[in-house]
Amino acid sequence: MHDAPQISPEHKHVTRDVVAQLPKVLLHDHLESGLRGLKGDPAAAIAALQSPEAVEQAVREACEDLLADGVVYAELRISPELYTEQGMTMRRAVDAAVAGLDVPGIDARLILTAMRHLDAVAEVAQLTVDTYGGADGPIVGFDLAGPEEGNALSEHAEALRLLRENWIPTTLHAGSQAGVESIAEAVQLGAVRLGHGVRVFDDFGVDLEGIRPGQVSSWIRDRHIALELCPSMEVRMGVSEQLADHPLVLLQQLGFTCTVNTGDRSERTLTDEFMDLVDTFDYGLEELFDITLKAIQNSFCDEETRQRILETQILPAYEELADDELTEPGEGAE
Numbered sequence: 383m384h385d386a387p388q389i390s391p392e393h394k395h396v397t398r399d400v401v402a403q404l405p406k407v408l409l410h411d412h413l414e415s416g417l418r419g420l421k422g423d424p425a426a427a428i429a430a431l432q433s434p435e436a437v438e439q440a441v442r443e444a445c446e447d448l449l450a451d452g453v454v455y456a457e458l459r460i461s462p463e464l465y466t467e468q469g470m471t472m473r474r475a476v477d478a479a480v481a482g483l484d485v486p487g488i489d490a491r492l493i494l495t496a497m498r499h500l501d502a503v504a505e506v507a508q509l510t511v512d513t514y515g516g517a518d519g520p521i522v523g524f525d526l527a528g529p530e531e532g533n534a535l536s537e538h539a540e541a542l543r544l545l546r547e548n549w550i551p552t553t554l555h556a557g558s559q560a561g562v563e564s565i566a567e568a569v570q571l572g573a574v575r576l577g578h579g580v581r582v583f584d585d586f587g588v589d590l591e592g593i594r595p596g597q598v599s600s601w602i603r604d605r606h607i608a609l610e611l612c613p614s615m616e617v618r619m620g621v622s623e624q625l626a627d628h629p630l631v632l633l634q635q636l637g638f639t640c641t642v643n644t645g646d647r648s649e650r651t652l653t654d655e656f657m658d659l660v661d662t663f664d665y666g667l668e669e670l671f672d673i674t675l676k677a678i679q680n681s682f683c684d685e686e687t688r689q690r691i692l693e694t695q696i697l698p699a700y701e702e703l704a705d706d707e708l709t710e711p712g713e714g715a716e
């Protein structure tokens with residue numbers, strides 16, 4: 383096992399240059415949201431992803447962009463059903479996406495996302511079963527996205543059962559638009575992580591002792607079910623008026639397993655997200671390390687890979703910075 387790097391609380395100030403270079407882990411990001419030249423235009427991005435060559439290139443460029451942002455491990459979500467408008471099969475799209483993962487310096491994997499309001503959920507679930515090669519393969523899990531309101535996860539209970547029976551890790555979008563009932567449903571249907579999950583706070587009560595999680599939120603916390611929080615995106619979605627009111631810090635204080643993600647890269651990189659935390663919540667290296675540790679520990683790859691990334695990339699980088707920080711200028715630095 384590892385030791386947390388020793389970071390002195392007095393020396394917590396981090397600059398953007400430092401954050402940009404920190405080894406980061408990204409668990410929630412959609413390919414369509416970050417296409418070069420088409421950021422913020424998902425319709426145009428989908429129109430551009432209708433051939434194997436385009437899908438492969440887009441995945442490769444996403445990996446390059448993430449690597450340039452200091453991301454050392456990423457689970458990129460692709461939505462193969464959206465790439466079939468000109469006749470490409472979903473299987474062909476997935477194979478092309480896998481081919482684009484070959485960027486040295488970043489360990490990138492794919493999560494297959496199905497759209498809960500469209501009609502290909504069962505097919506994408508089956509495709510995930512067919513292409514999943516175990517936790518050391520390029521495809522590491524399944525996800526359901528799309529509008530939460532009016533599209534209950536229970537409508538897809540059969541597809542989710544197939545995934546459970548085949549030991550496919552599943553993360554479901556829940557608790558960003560709809561409230562805690564969507565989170566409860568996601569966990570009962572087998573989600574081992576929650577896409578956003580931020581509205582878990584709807585389940586909190588207050589008594590004389592302070593804020594108390596209810597039955598569902600206690601379960602999420604006590605079972606260490608990771609929340610894939612995407613703070614700036616969640617502010618845009620109306621979870622809070624501004625970042626300073628986002629419940630991230632409260633959730634961490636209450637003991638929830640919180641990861642921080644871009645969700646979509648139309649506006650923000652992961653470095654931007656981290657700098658938001660530094661600027662808004664006074665996060666330092668210790669807090670950024672905690673988020674990164676939670677992310678790699680809850681990634682869908684195998685435990686050997688997680689430990690290798692932690693021990694060979696994440697810990698050495700933080701330890702080096704911690705050493706620098708502990709050495710005041712002109713003090714012991716000859």
Ligand SMILES: [Zn+2]
Pocket residue numbers: 410412527555577645
């Ligand atoms: Zn998402």
